[in-house]
Amino acid sequence: MEPFWAVIVGVLFAAAVYMLLRRHLAKLAIGLILLSNAANLLILSAPGLVRGRPDFVPEGAQVLGPGHADPLPQALILTAIVIGFGVLAFFLALMRRVFLEVSDLDVEMLKE
Amino acid sequence: MKKPSLLLEMAARRQTPVLLIVSLWVLFRGHNHPGGGFIGGLLAAGGLGFYSLTYGPKATRRYMRIDPIRLIGIGCLTALGAGLMGWLGGLPFLTGIWTDLPLIGKVGTPLLFDIGVYLTVIGAAVSMLHAFEEA
Amino acid sequence: MMLLLLIIGGLFTALITPVICSRFPKKCGYLLSLQPFAVALYLLRHAPSITGGEPLRYKVEWLPSLGLSLSFYIDGLALLFALMVSIIGGVILIYARPYLGKHPDLTKFYVVLQIFISAMLGVVCSGNLLGLFVFWELTGITSFLLIGFDHEKKSSRTAALQALLITTAGSLAMFAGLLIMGQAGGFELETLLAGDGLQRHSLYLPILLLVLAGAFTKSAQFPFHFWLPRAMAAPTPISAYLHSATMVKLGVFLLARLYPVLGETAYWELLLMGFGGATMIMGGWRSPFQDDLKAVLAYSTLSVLGMLVFALGMGGPYGLTAMVLLTLAHSLYKAPLFLVAGNLDHETGTRSIAALSGLRDKLPLTFAVGLTASVSMIGLPPTLGFVSKEVLLEAAWKHSPLAVTAITVTAIGLVAAAWTAGLKPFRGPPKPTPRSPHEAPAPMWSGPLVLALGGLLLGAAVGLLKPLYQAAASAVSQDTVAVSVSLWHGFTPPLFTSMSILLMGAVVIASFDKLSPLMKLSLHFDRIRPSRIYLKCFDALFAFAARITRMVQSDSLGVNLSIILWTFLLLGGGVLWRLGGLPGQVTWEPKWLEIVLGSLMAAAALGAVFAKAFMGSAILLGMVGFSMSAVFMLYGAVDLAITQIVVDTLTVLMLVLVVHKLPHFKNLSRARNKLHDAILSISCGLFVTLLILKAEQVDFQQSISVFYNDHSVPDAYGRNIVNVILVDFRALDTLGEITVLATAAMGVILLLRGNNDKRGGETS
Known part of the structure; x- marks a missing residue:
């Protein structure tokens, strides 16, 4: 893992956590998006990065030669992206519903 | 709904079918080339979402000829059914079964499974967009 | 296969019960009773071969790797219990229809009851300890549902919860005991019973105590007895069936089943006779002085359960034969007595002993049932009650004078209880009751009458029962028990004891009115009743849970999240420290493309944080996403790049659709909070970075991707x-x-x- 990307992941995490701690529900949504991006980047870079050599077994060959990116994290991230989209949609719907019910988006106002 | 701009209307009418065809192409070659059910489904959903922004959810449902909510169920059941095929043959659940067809090549249950994923993704994404539009 | 179908058949008939009940509202009791009766017929057909020493077996592998199989093993003991469960079950199903009348939850009642019958049959016929436990738990859950049947009453719900908590706490302990036992001797009952027993195993005492915890709570032994009288909140047919004739005997059944494995040691004798003895004397003497008819029966049931445990504690051929006969006799007289109580309650509208009087003429057939059953309970010849008491006394005389005394004292109390419950309401002049009574419908007296007459006739012709009770007792001891019982033994010490019991019982009945205030007075002295301790523990548990919750959780999302994140930093920091502290020297050769993409991403993310309007944030988030996509592309993840772009488009679309319907950002947090949040989030980010760099320097296992490739x-x-x-x-x-x-x-x-x-x- 390149140390550079570790720093970027750290920045994304910090930004995401800061947004998740805000009181406005819409800011929580932003935090959620940043968090899933940070996590995806983390998973991608965990097994080491290989530039420009996608995981396609060439025509005629049986296996991929050495020196390619790890396909497993990619499979994990692919579903994570789609699920993250679903979760975000759910959160936005929830936020919309909360606004309709109490006409406010302040998390602290949602206490009993 | 206010009348969409002519430019947008034209674009949506031309672009959506193209995106749908591309999405199918991406779906079917996904096993060997970039693509697959998730990507194909998202591309199709993007096209349909564009259409729905232009003409509204009702028109989109008419265009699709099926309620996207149903697609979710059909997709999930297709994927499940693809898994059950191996299971009914006495193999572990979701084991792939393959046959060789002339001209087309290898065809197997993983492809059916991917079609299930494709349909679920379209159904979920489009119905969520519709829900937001109609809310 | 037939066996399996019959035993768990109730689970299937339970499924179609709603249809049956709505199609045949009048006859559904009869129709549903066909299932248990079919079980009984099947068992009776195979009875000669079972009692002849050929148990029925059936086995399906379930989870072989865990030693869990669905196996059934019916020998003499299982046969006895299964017959009781199925025959009385059928009677109860018929009885319940007119008893519940137009109750809206009738269908629910029948569904749960049938599941219970299957679960009961499953326990007694189970050939595997784990299978037995599964069915055992199912009886507990159905019992919970049936006690709480009248769920709109708070007292019913409390009683149901109490019964559930006590019996499940016990059965959890028992499960641990069964697991140790299975490790030591095998989970299959046949191998376990055929083995040498665990009496000399190093873990014998823990196993025994754990199993006793399960058996004593289920069979309501002192000091866990108090849930049983409370459980009378259930409809009367349920009290008759679950809480008298069958389920509460499961503890006794388990002890009998495990007798060859755990029995006949000093601990066994001491614990069983001690707790059984305490239960039977306490129950026997509290019983006659209750005012509620069902409470009288509940305490006398406690007493008999104690007696059964006591008999198992004594052991030996006579003790085991007595246990078997008493189990049968008790089911045949107590179930009818409960149903008599049900009839009286149903017809008069009250269960108070003081209010019930002179009902002989109004309910002649119910009186016949009450009379027949009480004669057996009192232990007059020629009933089964008499025979079983004689054998029990015989066993006690062979054991010790102390045992004889304990049983005599109990039996005197039970004579009085039989009089209170079965005869007193019918004697004397009639009194006005909330409802004007007339005879109950046929299904409500015919079944009980058959059972009560069974107790009478089987006593008179006890020779007919000989193969059954000998086979059952032999199955308990895993050795031939050839005690032969007859009505007339000659003038022996047990006979004299028995006669003096009857005499003393008559004295108690005669001086009932004088004794009654004394007994009621004694109730005021026991301040430290087990039920009070239970309530204290129950409240304390909730108070404790509430305190913990208040400590770690607040109403505020931000505070909760902060607690979680600080904990994460603390624990994660600990892990990092254990791995050798901060990461060592890192090497990095800068590449321009990465730096541009990464900086763009970080800048867009920070921009999204500080943006003044939601729209601005949304656009900046789009930028983060597109940079991600570029990064994916750069590192050969083509599929991801495409997915990310499309999802990003859809996300921005969605945000835009939502955003114009929401208010603008507001500055809600105070500066102090912002500072705290900033410190926390920067720490988190820094920590994640350090963790990633550290992870690079720790050895991991080979990636499984090689396989995929x-x-x-x-x-x-x-x-x-x-x-x-x-x-x-x-x-x-x-x-x-x-x-x-x-x-x-x-x-x-x-x-x-x-x-x-x-x-x-x-x-x-």
């Missing part, structure tokens, strides 16, 4: 390895993920649908 083309015929992983190698994960997506979509649709009705949406 090797098998993708040859076995899964796909050259896009990522896609092959998704739809083939790890398709189950993908199936789960599309299910999540489908659920999220459903949630969104439900949340956004119906803007006008206030509570239309789901709350997460």
Whole structure:
């Protein structure tokens, strides 16, 4: 893992956590998006990065030669992206519903 | 709904079918080339979402000829059914079964499974967009 | 196969019960009773071979790796219990129909009751300790549902919860005991029983105590007895069946079943006779002085349960034969007495002993049932009650004078209880009752009468029962028990004891009115009743849980999240420290493309944080996403790049659709909070960075991707390895993920649908 990307992941995490701690529900949504991006980047870079050599077994060959990116994290991230989209949609719907019910988006106002 | 701009209307009418065809192409070659059910489904959903922004959810449902909510169920059941095929043959659940067809090549249950994923993704994404539009 | 179908058949008939009950509202009791009666017939047909020493066996492997199989093993003991369960079960199903009348929950009652019958049969016929435990728990749950049948009454709900908590606490302990036992001697009952027993095992005492915890709570032994009288909140047929004739005897059954494995040691004798003795004397003397008819029966049931445990503690051929006969005799007289109480309650509208009087003429047939059953309970010849008491006394005389004294004292109390419950309401002049009584409908006296007459006739012709009780006693001891019982033994010490019991019983009945205030007075002295301790513990548990919750959780999302994150930093920091502290020297050769993309991403993310309007944030988030996509592309993840772009487009679309319907950002937090949040979030980010750098320097196992690479083309015929992983190698994960997506979509649709009705949406 390149140390550079570790720093970027750290920045994304910090930004995401800061947004998740805000009181406005819409800011929580932003935090959620940043968090899933940070996590995806983390998973991608965990097994080491290989530039420009996608995981396609060439025509005629049986296996991929050495020196390619790890396909497993990619499979994990692919579903994570789609699920993250679903979760975000759910959160936005929830936020919309909360606004309709109490006409406010302040998390602290949602206490009993 | 206010009348969409002519430019947008034209674009949506031309672009959506193209995106749908591309999405199918991406779906079917996904096993060997970039693509697959998730990507194909998202591309199709993007096209349909564009259409729905232009003409509204009702028109989109008419265009699709099926309620996207149903697609979710059909997709999930297709994927499940693809898994059950191996299971009914006495193999572990979701084991792939393959046959060789002339001209087309290898065809197997993983492809059916991917079609299930494709349909679920379209159904979920489009119905969520519709829900937001109609809310 | 037939056996399996019959035993768990109740689970299937329970499924179609709603149809039967709505199709044949009048006859459903009769129809449903066919199932248990079929079980009884099947068992009776095989009875000669079972009592002849050929147990029925049936086995299906369930989880062989855990030693769990669905196996059934019916020997003499199981036969006795299964016959009782099925025959009385059938009678109860018929009885309940007119008893509950137009009760709206009749169908629910029948469904649960049938599941219970199957569970009971499952326990007594089980050939595997783990299978036995599963069915055992099922009886506990159905019992809970049936005690709480009248769920709108608080007292019913409390009683149900109490019974459930006490019996499940016990059965959890028992489960531990069974597991140790299975490790030591095997889970299959046949291997366990045929083995040498565990009496000399190093863990014998823990096993014994754990199993006793389960048996004593289920069979309501002192000091866990108090749930049983409370359980009388259930409808009377349930009290008769579950809490007298069958389920509460499961503890006794388990002890009898495990007698060869755990029995006949000094501990066994001491514990069983001690607790059994305490229970039987306490129950026997409290019973006659209760005012509620069902409470009288409940305490006398406690007493008999104690007696059964006591008899098992004594052991030996006579003790075991007495246990077997008393079990049968008790079911045959106590179930009818409960149903008599049900009839009286149903017809007069009260269960108070003081209010019930002179009902002989109004309910002649119910009186016949009460009379026959009480004669057996009192222990007059020629009933089964008499015979079993004689054998019990015989066993006691062979054991010790102390045992004889304890049984005599108990039996005197039970004579008085039989009089109170079965005869007193019918004697004397009639008194006005809330409802004007007349005879109950036929299903409500015929079944009980058959059972009560069974107790009478089987006593008179006890020779007929000989194969059954000998086979059952032999099954308990796993050795031939050839005690032969007859009505007339000659003038022996047991006979004299028995006669003096009757005499003393008559004295107690005669001086009942003088004794009664004394007994009621004694109740005021026991301040430290077990039920009080239970209540204290119950309240304390809730107070403790509430305190813990208040400590770690607040109403505020931000505070909760902060606690979680600080904990994460603390624990994660600990891990980092244990791995050798901060990461060592890192090497990095800068590449321009990465630096540009990364900086763009970080800048857009920070911009989204500080943006003044939601729209600005949304656009900046789009930028983060597109940079991500570029990064994916750069590192050869083509599929991801495409997915990310499309999802990003859809996300921005969605944000835009939502945003114009929401108010603008507001500055809600105070500066102090912002500072705290900033410190926390920067620490988190820094920590994650350090963790990643550290992870680089720690050795991990070889990636499993090698497998995917090797098998993708040859076995899964796909050259896009990522896609092959998704739809083939790890398709189950993908199936789960599309299910999540489908659920999220459903949630969104439900949340956004119906803007006008206030509570239309789901709350997460």
